[in-house]
Amino acid sequence: MTHARVSVEVDAPAEKVWEVIANPRNLPQWDRHIAKVEGVPTNGLVKGSEYSARMRFMGVGVRVDAEVLDIDPPRYAKVRLRGLIEATVQTTVTSLGNGRSRLEQEVDYRFRGGPLGRMATRALRVTGGPHLILRRGTVAQKRQAEGR
Secondary structure: OEEEEEEEEEOOOHHHHHHHHOOHHHHHHHOOOEEEEEOOOOOOOOOOOEEEEEEEEOOEEEEEEEEEEEEEOOOEEEEEEEEOEEEEEEEEEEEEEOOEEEEEEEEEEEEOOHHHHHHHHHHHHHOOHHHHHHHHHHHHHHHHHOOO
């Protein structure tokens, strides 16, 4: 397993940050590899919710299924990903007062074996590695929460 962690301060209250990050339909705005998100519950995420993301790595489309393992709005969520990538994503939002918050993302992941897994691993290295990808996504979430 590989681990990546990113933390940013956001000029928005925790509730606003949560509103943005707890909606998987926003995923394509944060990661260019995600083409589409399907099956998101209309009433919001709860423990046990499932949805899937269609991703593209070097021109190859794959499906990644997500399951919410734990959720405590507007503070914490833990989501398991299965498919080409096996991962656990933990998101924490902490109020800092004065309309500011801290957004933290932690990911433990590995790519499955075989040709697609090797290709996805190479693509990740070419794009800067897991920490850079996670940082880009978290900064995109920050910008969206701040209304930029």
